[in-house]
Amino acid sequence: MLTAMNPDGLPDRADLVRELRQLRRGGLPALQALVPEALRAATLHAGYARGPQDLADGAERILRAAAERLGTDDLIGRAAQCTFGLLPGRRGDPAADRRRAAALVYGVTSERFRHSQERQVVEQLAGAVLAEAREPGGRPPRPAPPGAGAAPSAAPRIVVPRTGLPGRAGSRPVTVHLAPIELLRDIDVLVSSENVHLEMSKSFRPTVSGALRRSAVVGCAADGPVADVLADELAAWVRARPGVLPLRPGTVVPTGSGALAERGVRRVYHAAVAVPDGLSYRVDPQHIATAVAGCFARARQERTEGGLALRSICFPLLGAGRGGLERGTSAEWLRWAIEDALSADPDWSVHVVTRYPDAARLFGVEAAEKAEGR
Template sequence: MSQEQLPAALPAYDRLLEELRIIRRPGLAGLRGADHPALRAAALAGGFCGGPDDIPAGIEALLKEAVRRLGEGDLLGRAAAHTFGLLPDRRGAPAPDRRKSAAAVYGVTSERFRKHQEPQVLQQLAEAVLTVLREPAAPPVPDLAGGGPQHPPRRFDAVAVGGDGTVTLHVSPIELLRDIDILVSSENVYLEMSKTFRPTVSGALRLAAAVRDPSGEIVDDVLVRELGAWLRTHGRPGLPVRPGTVVPTSSGELAARGVRRIYHAAVATPYEEGYRVTPSSIARAVSACFALARQESEQQGTPLTSIGFPLLGAGRGGLDPVLSATWLRWAVRDELAKDPVRQVHLVVRSRAAADAIRGL
């Protein structure tokens, strides 16, 4: 995409490339200690952060999305993930170690990688950032407290789901949403969360909820720890649960964003070549989420009124996104007819997915 096609507020390719070169050495752990105006502008314009305090996390989320666009199975994507420490065990690694790991992706020495492959990796990552930004973000919202305009994750108005029910449709990484009581994570039937470097809802929520030390290393994998406790309590370690089962945990560090609970919906059944998701398990999971929200609201004495759903099973689960959205809408419509007090949010990663959902 040429620079002339970009909105004026977005950074130029050359500036993005230069800042990627600068942050390569300190890595993600150094984002908070220095200003990177082009990457900051990109994260804000793309809806990856909601204000100044979120900028380091927003830049990290933007780079992860850009790596996803390059392809986690592609040499460029894998090398970029290693170069910037976007993998859970490489985040705080020294720059020479990260470069060595990236070089190993290509099967070359660190010095050859530095001279030949690394420049291409950085160039393609800058291009991928601009590709992510092709989808327009919502306009800035004035900050009445005087702190300047805020840039929330992209959001659409209410979308009808049938009857009197509506959902609010967001185009945003789910972990960057604010002030939604419950976020739903799509899991397999063994309740094994995705790795934190995977471009999945499960992996993103796991990373966002984890407690990290100043260097960025995870010191408490909150959601995995609490799921493990649930499995032990219910006698299910190493055993599957019924598809559609929903297990609650705390929200860990996401509590700072106004998220109070994470509901883990077991919808994907592993098999030899991947995962299998049946649409009926989505309907069961939605019903279970509503029931659990009512139960926990009564037990805790504080209403849990808002629930955010991703397209369950449409990531690594392999279910067609439109089919997932269709069953979600049917299930939500039925639940809202019985429980109209709940406010439902549907979260997708791309404008194309949002447009498809609006057209259903």
């Protein structure tokens, strides 16, 4: 079937929707054999490829950009990533597994998703592809991800120099990552923000807790039972301590990392900082400092008593999501607490992760960029 071209040189949206529905079944690896006509036209128009030699990688890159345009904090954007295998480590998943993952985003069965939300997800992604292609002036061809179109092995990061405290040890840098926390690699400990009842966020929620819970799941429903590793371990921890809830704000509870171990993550520390307040939560920023100190103390304990060679730890902006705390306040207290911990014990590689450039600047990222001539 020939694709109709609009006066602006872009394909008709209906043709692109039809192609994306077919691509959903074959997955991204199918692009290496053939990039369908409408997607090819959009990829070339947007400048994601120069010609046949980089067309497949370019088509994959415009799909990734389109999903990001929909918003990875949005249900449609997240479901689009799952549907087409755009998440790290999911590129080659079978169509049934990708549909199941997308259905979990909405909290529905695969069959219901197929008959309802999937159509909207594909149509919205097609629209985002065309919007990406219409960017004024086009876009330069983007570098191909390493390994035949796979996702990048590391999230973008900026190393921020520490000034250190006068007369105290330590001037090791803090690395700030502008990325979703689940995309990080080779960091021993990831910290999750939880409530004082240790109830993790639903896996389809756009929160740090939900993202880590979703990414740590082991197994596939098509092959057998699925292990909700983080939530299951927290539930077991609570059962072993009757009457422990609610926890004192700032308490830190460790779990394994489940499937995140494939990304080099060894432990997840759950910092209970959010206190229920009606239908929402409240977070006392002083409890951020308590939780940060508790994370370092727990890591030292597991290093000395448990034999775990823990050397790196990553903090999100604790309490700045559903906790309702302003990002600036969270970042300020987090920065103070990390500085204090490193001044007393500098033998750590410390990371901070956020999706928001304005929050990253609170850690000195902007000054670091200028110093490096970026």
